[in-house]
Amino acid sequence: MPGIFFRGHHGANAPVVPPQVPPAPQDSSEEAEHPMTDPLPFARPSVEEPVPENADLEAAGVAVAVEVEEAVIGPTGRPTPVFPDPPPLTSHGHARVISMCNQKGGVGKTTTTINLGASLAELGRRVLLVDFDPQGSLSVGLGLNPHDMELTVYNLLMERDVRIEDVVVPSGVAGMDLLPSNIDLSAAEVQLVHEVAREQTLQRVLGPAIEKYDVILIDCQPSLGLLTVNALTASDGVIVPLECEYFALRGVALLKTTIDKVRERLNPRLEIDGVLGTMFDGRTLHSREVMERLVQAWGEKVFHTVIRRTVKFSDSTVAGEPITSYASTSAGADAYRQLAKEVALRCLDA
Numbered sequence: 001m002p003g004i005f006f007r008g009h010h011g012a013n014a015p016v017v018p019p020q021v022p023p024a025p026q027d028s029s030e031e032a033e034h035p036m037t038d039p040l041p042f043a044r045p046s047v048e049e050p051v052p053e054n055a056d057l058e059a060a061g062v063a064v065a066v067e068v069e070e071a072v073i074g075p076t077g078r079p080t081p082v083f084p085d086p087p088p089l090t091s092h093g094h095a096r097v098i099s100m101c102n103q104k105g106g107v108g109k110t111t112t113t114i115n116l117g118a119s120l121a122e123l124g125r126r127v128l129l130v131d132f133d134p135q136g137s138l139s140v141g142l143g144l145n146p147h148d149m150e151l152t153v154y155n156l157l158m159e160r161d162v163r164i165e166d167v168v169v170p171s172g173v174a175g176m177d178l179l180p181s182n183i184d185l186s187a188a189e190v191q192l193v194h195e196v197a198r199e200q201t202l203q204r205v206l207g208p209a210i211e212k213y214d215v216i217l218i219d220c221q222p223s224l225g226l227l228t229v230n231a232l233t234a235s236d237g238v239i240v241p242l243e244c245e246y247f248a249l250r251g252v253a254l255l256k257t258t259i260d261k262v263r264e265r266l267n268p269r270l271e272i273d274g275v276l277g278t279m280f281d282g283r284t285l286h287s288r289e290v291m292e293r294l295v296q297a298w299g300e301k302v303f304h305t306v307i308r309r310t311v312k313f314s315d316s317t318v319a320g321e322p323i324t325s326y327a328s329t330s331a332g333a334d335a336y337r338q339l340a341k342e343v344a345l346r347c348l349d350a
């Protein structure tokens with residue numbers, strides 16, 4: 001007799017986590033056996049396969065300046081390269097626009113936007129952060145009061161006489177500015193539906209900032225609605241933060257389908273810049289298995305840098321500043337500094 005989790009039950013006996021998407025057509029036989037949404041146990045290879053030095057980076061075409069010190073195996077199960085400090089910029093502008101995107105909530109999108117931005121600013125990049133989530137966490141996380149904002153991204157999107165320089169505020173970090181948001185932005189999702197070229201609205205209003213900044217990071221809300229499609233349409237790249245937790249793997253196929261659709265229909269230059277493991281706990285087999293599964297599924301797209309779980313991130317949010325200033329010498333701050341170098345090498349200076 002089937003148990004209560006038997007596939008096909010409904011009502012009170014339905015599985016706790018129903019499948020989210022119909023299985024996408026798989027092109028490799030291994031993927032067909034274990035698709036991303038399949039709630040099966042992980043493959044646990046008993047023998048570690050030797051990984052050729054830097055094979056993943058070479059495949060991505062970014063190996064040029066990377067040295068590998070005595071093949072130290074990192075948390076992603078691959079040899080960890082040493083990422084050099086990027087050379088100082090001689091001029092600014094031609095910003096790369098990168099969205100932090102995952103429709104799952106609480107995976108570290110906002111934390112990554114703040115701390116990657118602050119770390120890139122430390123490296124001399126001019127950074128603009130865009131709070132594109134009506135929850136306004138990015139703005140609050142940088143010490144702003146949501147009730148004190150005169151102009152927000154909402155005004156920029158919906159009012160033709162509002163210019164980007166009217167909305168930009170300093171973030172408190174040298175070299176990093178912010179386009180703030182609050183709950184007003186939730187109205188934009190509804191109102192944009194009636195606009196001409198509704199998916200290109202953010203791209204249009206961000207236009208004047210491209211020549212002023214080196215990198216623009218957009219913090220998306222946890223949904224794949226019209227705001228997120230606007231963010232993807234305005235972007236050159238996407239970074240997908242993923243909590244190192246099994247449920248985090250679910251829904252990734254849907255995210256990938258959305259990115260593919262935006263690339264095909266709206267924005268042919270859109271690339272996946274990388275997948276970032278967050279809230280990693282190296283003491284648990286579970287975190288290590290999720291990391292292994294991520295590398296199996298996304299290959300060289302997975303950043304070598306992994307962000308470990310530490311309460312310092314919540315503390316720094318309460319303090320309203322990035323971890324790079326709140327706990328400058330902490331492991332969390334160092335991890336985001338390393339990520340900034342990896343991102344610079346992989347997609348800013350390439």
Ligand SMILES: Nc1ncnc2c1ncn2[C@@H]1O[C@H](COP(=O)(O)OP(=O)(O)OP(=O)(O)O)[C@@H](O)[C@H]1O
Binds near residue numbers: 317
């Ligand atoms: N590496 C980490 N270790 C421990 N806590 C973390 C870590 N990264 C983020 N957090 C905490 O987890 C919570 C969720 O993080 P965050 O707000 O960055 O996620 P999010 O994906 O932006 O969420 P949402 O989808 O709601 O916008 C926050 O309280 C944050 O402080």
Ligand SMILES: [Mg+2]
Binds near residue numbers: 109133137
């Ligand atoms: Mg967020």
